[in-house]
Amino acid sequence: MSVFSLVKSLAYISLPVFALHTLSKSSPIARYYVRATMYLSTLGVLSVWGAIVAVGMNIVGDRYNVNWVVARSFYLVASRIIDIKVEVEGEEYLETRPAILVGNHQSMLDILYLGRIFPKRAAIMAKKELQWSPLLGQFMSLSGAVFVDRGNNAKAIRSLQAACETIKANNTSLWMFPEGTRSMREAPDMLPFKKGAFHMAIEAGIPVVPVVCENYWRLYRKGVFGTGTLKVKGKSLLPPIPTTGLNTSDVADLASRVHDQMVEVLREISVSVPSTGSDRKAAEITPTPLVPQAPATPAKEPAHARILPSVTEAGLDDSASISRSESVASTNFSEELSSPTSSRHGLDGSEAGTETEEDDGMVLVGRPRV
Numbered sequence: 001m002s003v004f005s006l007v008k009s010l011a012y013i014s015l016p017v018f019a020l021h022t023l024s025k026s027s028p029i030a031r032y033y034v035r036a037t038m039y040l041s042t043l044g045v046l047s048v049w050g051a052i053v054a055v056g057m058n059i060v061g062d063r064y065n066v067n068w069v070v071a072r073s074f075y076l077v078a079s080r081i082i083d084i085k086v087e088v089e090g091e092e093y094l095e096t097r098p099a100i101l102v103g104n105h106q107s108m109l110d111i112l113y114l115g116r117i118f119p120k121r122a123a124i125m126a127k128k129e130l131q132w133s134p135l136l137g138q139f140m141s142l143s144g145a146v147f148v149d150r151g152n153n154a155k156a157i158r159s160l161q162a163a164c165e166t167i168k169a170n171n172t173s174l175w176m177f178p179e180g181t182r183s184m185r186e187a188p189d190m191l192p193f194k195k196g197a198f199h200m201a202i203e204a205g206i207p208v209v210p211v212v213c214e215n216y217w218r219l220y221r222k223g224v225f226g227t228g229t230l231k232v233k234g235k236s237l238l239p240p241i242p243t244t245g246l247n248t249s250d251v252a253d254l255a256s257r258v259h260d261q262m263v264e265v266l267r268e269i270s271v272s273v274p275s276t277g278s279d280r281k282a283a284e285i286t287p288t289p290l291v292p293q294a295p296a297t298p299a300k301e302p303a304h305a306r307i308l309p310s311v312t313e314a315g316l317d318d319s320a321s322i323s324r325s326e327s328v329a330s331t332n333f334s335e336e337l338s339s340p341t342s343s344r345h346g347l348d349g350s351e352a353g354t355e356t357e358e359d360d361g362m363v364l365v366g367r368p369r370v
Helices: 003-024 028-061 061-081 093-094 110-117 130-131 136-142 153-169 198-204 246-271 278-285 326-331
Strands: 084-089 099-103 124-129 147-148 172-177 208-213 228-233 308-314 363-365
Touching: 003 099, 028 061, 028 136, 061 084, 061 124, 084 110, 099 198, 110 208, 110 228, 124 130, 130 136, 130 147, 136 363, 147 153, 153 172, 153 198, 172 198, 198 208, 198 246, 208 246, 228 246
Parallel strands: 084 228, 099 172, 099 208, 124 147, 124 172, 124 363
Antiparallel strands: 208 228, 308 363
16 A cells, blocks of 8 residues: 555544544534534444454353453443543452343443443343344344243243353353433432342342442533543442342342342442433422432433433333332333232233233343433
8 A cells, every 4th residue: 555545544534533523522412413423433343343243252252241242342432432431449249150130221321331340251131032133033032042031931940941051051251230220310329129130049049249320411411411420330349248037038139139129229329410401490390309200301311312222121020119218219200110900910002012021130132212
């Protein structure tokens, strides 16, 4: 390649980069969209790399570390592009195997902290239908994902039992978001937990490893995409929680204890952001209710922020809907919270299809809502 051709190629690359950089300085809204586009573009490019890694590592017989390699690759690139770093305390607990790993779920930016902390020999759980999805299904299969049949309760129970046997036999861990959906808000808090993750931990007799990422409202929300450092904590109050000797009657108590510990740590490590402008005005007009009320409509993320597959969990913990009133009060936009019997029946019309009781705690990758 001649010198002229090299300079020409660099010019073609530098012009759009310079244009985006200039645009991001023009206004906070422009900066938000530019940085979000860069973040999502990085995710798209790294997904191609992920496919290559998955094929290569399966050939050499190391499929259960595919997620670790792809996650670290994404963090290495994305953290530099958007200038957000993740500091981890208690990382040694993430190496507990086999185990059920549970984390708080705020927004699509969680992929960044997962990129930094996702441990070796860990996988995710997904509905069985995704196993046959073009590209995504093949990648998930190659990375050791655990697929669960959600057709009905009997099939779901058998699938969960098989999943427990699989993670124990392969000495792997399973990552879950027990809140079941994104829960971003200004005040550090979490939705009540669904029971599926804790059912699995007790069924398999393996520990639960809680992981908490600080509330990053100050860095990322609608119209704001800043730079800085995120703290992720899995230490102090949060060592692995054993399930030896527990049975199904202890599931609700275990879920409640883990939730309360994680909320305590979340509030401890999160940076307080005082309300200003419209945020303060909204807070003055709409006081926080003291008891669960009719659900409010959740704020929608912009369309470009919803193009990612929605990683969530189906079902509802009926006991959680009447406990921890403080958490419920600040997160009452989940419609199911007002229905304590919903976990005992199929829930029609969800984004992931008809759900059953045994969907509790299952990580689903459904069609993103707009």
